[in-house]
Amino acid sequence: MGHPPLEFSDCYLDSPEFRETLKCYEVELERTSKFLKELIKDGNSVISAIRGYSVAVQKFSQTLSMFQFDVIGDSLTDDEINIAQSFQEFAGLLQEVETDRMMLVQNASDLLIKPLEKFRKEQIGVTKEKKKRFEKDSEKYYSQVDKHLSLSAKKKETQLQEADEILDKERVNFYESSVEYVYQIQQVQDRKKFDVVEPVLAFLHSVLTLNNLTVEMTRDFMPYKQELQLSLQNTRNNYESTREEMEELMKRMKHPSQIGKMHSFLPMEGYLYCQEKWALGVSWVKYYVKYHKEGRRLVMVPCEQKTTTKQGPTQLTLKSCIRRKTESIDKRFCFDVETNERNAPVTFQALSEGDRKLWMEAMDGKEPVMELNETGFKFVRKCINYIETKGVTQEGVYRTVGSNIQVQKLLNAFFDPTNPGDVDLHSSDWDIKTITSALKFYLRSLSEPLMTYSLHRDLMCAAKSDNLDFRLTEIHSLTYKLPEKNREMLEMLIKHLVNVCSHSEDNLMTPSNMAVIFGPTLLRAKEETVAAMLDIKFQNIVVEILIEDYKKIFSNMPDSSAPPIPPPRITPRKRQPITISKRPPRVFQALSHDHFQHTESNYQPLV
Incomplete structure (x- = not known):
């Protein structure tokens, strides 16, 4: 592996x-x-x-x-x-x-x-x-963190603000070089x-x-x-x-x-300093802490262990979390956590005020998206009709990018809430690349991809199989698990792409080239991660199969007696010498x- x-x-x-x-x-x-x-x-x-x-x-x-x-x-x-x-x-x-x-x-x-x-x-x-650069900025940042956290809260406000600005600058430099x-x-x-x-x-x-x-x-x-x-x-x-x-x-x-958004994902995790009381005084110990919302579990892994003893992670069950007032402790960015396992509250120090807020509460939001409704179907049908009438033989159709201003103008006109769908593409001065770009934009802006989040993992497993017959059989079966509106839209779109690819000698758009364009458009993972990006090539395979085997997939119901899913393998194929x-x-x-x-x-x- x-x-x-x-x-x-x-x-x-x-x-x-x-x-x-x-x-x-x-x-x-x-x-x-x-x-x-x-x-x-x-x-x-x-x-x-x-x-x-x-x-x-x-x-x-x-x-x-x-x-x-x-x-x-x-x-x-x-x-x-x-x-x-x-x-x-x-x-x-x-x-x-x-x-x-x-x-x-x-x-x-x-x-x-x-x-x-x-x-x-x-x-x-x-x-x-x-x-x-990463190693240099990493060393500078963590050195500044240790120096910053040692400041007393009794320092002048101007001194504290200056220290905060220096730390923020080092943090930004470190994050940028790391990414x-x-x-x-x-x-x-x-x-x-x-x-x-x-x-x-x-x-x-x-x-x-x-x-x-x-x-x-x-x-x-x-x-x-x-x-x-x-x-x-x-x-x-x-x-x-x-x-x-x-x-x-x-x-x-x-x-x-985005720094704040990262901390809103579950589990919440990062570095915290924990106040530990001893017979001779108080010390602050650095931990890497993970909080799992499900089960309210707090896992603390010590970062500075002595070579003679190895301390394992500590697991606590959270009861409540309270922010510490500045005047109540000679440290900044502190909050108390009550747990089932300990009688006294556990005091933590975060790396900054913003970091403390992230530990206290996570927030999230979403932008408006388009829907798979009657207006959307009308829009796609009109786009397909226009493309197949005027641009099916145009070289690089769907590959050439239209003007963002023109694309947005078309979408705003067509999806106008006061009179949705009242746009005649043939009577207006729209070019092919604007129409194709607008069609792709609509499909990418759906609240859920056309082939749905729920089937994404199964589709990726099918595409990763080294058994070509199984790929087709499984994708055929999964296509009929789509909601009826999704499958209807998918069939209409793929039929159109088959028609476009049939003119590949003129437009140079083969099923493989078309799949590179529509793979990320019709399929995407729910969370945008690097791992999801690496699956784009397998999304392309799914679309290529839909185009090449359009008649088999959409003309016949899948065979219910299909074999179980074989595990995907990465073993290179054996070729004859x-x-x-x-x-x-x-x-x-x-x-x-x-x-x-x-x-x-x-x-x-x-x-």
Whole structure:
């Protein structure tokens, strides 16, 4: 299994478990850096020494075969399985080559070395700089916290305010560097899947096509190469879709207002100082405290333990919580907790006044959302009719983003409470990209996604299964568990997408490309977390299946005797070894690295 995803919310809690998980990512980053350094070194050996080429290729092959991609999340898509297995495929292919008669390609350095060095410098190097800033700001912040909490409440108000401002500044710096570091270290883990594999694939293809004695092997390799290129393309599309969603989440998490919201989630947790009375006086002991609203349980884990004794967590049952008045104690931000287990109240000191309020009371709110009602159905039908009449063959339909002002203008006009639905799209000056953007905006703004929160987990489990027949059967069954209005809207929309994809030769919108756009639109997790972002690629799989198997899913009721859900697996698929037959040699023209680069604008998802 791979490493658990790092949640941005954990950056604000900065718990010991978070630090341990972060350490695992740092170890993996260092392992990747060492691997790339070794790979670059081996590639240079191949380029510089034709006489030692045979030995260099064998070493290169061994390096590839030993490296394994780690998993972010709990499952891999078919494309990621293919990519994860790709280095082993490359290594097996190279072992069958008559290495003593190979020749080095002239552009090997541009194909292999420069992209890998660029990745090490621009990705891993930036991540290490983020780490340095994170460690520096972390040390400054906690040093300031200890200094801040030691201030007496009897100090002048101006001195206390100045101390509060200094601590707030250090806290903001620490949170910002922590969130940016978590974002960057996870981006490197995702990007290496294609930024490392693509240069190796390009280099390998040039070696094979320029070797007069490997023509037949190259022919046998072509189907896998095409499959892998498609997997890289799909993985890149999924990465872009996930990255944009995660980047938006990161920006929201960095906003000062989000700091308070994080503490409203259950369980409430963070650092508190507890007043402990001894025979010789009073001391304040630092604890990491978790409060579970269900059961009113308070779990206290000591942070400063003596090496000679190890104290386990203390569990208390909460009865009441009362704020301490400033004049009643020579410490700031204090509150008393009454518990069933102790006769006297337990006094805690929070890190700030805002932190104390969060422990005392959690608040939350929601914005107005659109509903799946008659007006919504009318809007979707009119949009579909307009698109299929005027824009079904337009290149990049649904991919091209409309003007936000025009989209909002259309939505405001159509959903006007005084006269809802009274908009004739054909008689108005609306362009296709405005209509498609407005349709997607409506679907994304529903109070609950079209495929519902309750079925989200089951749909993700189905998409993660390595049994293709089961995927279709289970998604077919789950579709008919949707509420009637949801299924009616879904069927109408998918039928439209099938029609659009049938013109893919003109509009370049295949089911896979369309799924990248509508996956996050029709499905989403109830809580917006990094783990949920990593499931976007599986949301795309669900939509792709709905499009490709539209007739089977919506024309027939599901079979009630379908087999139980098999557990999803991340074991890479086994492929048959490539069989190479020797034939008279032919010379192929080497392909540049640009051959393997896909135009990102052709696959850019709309947000």
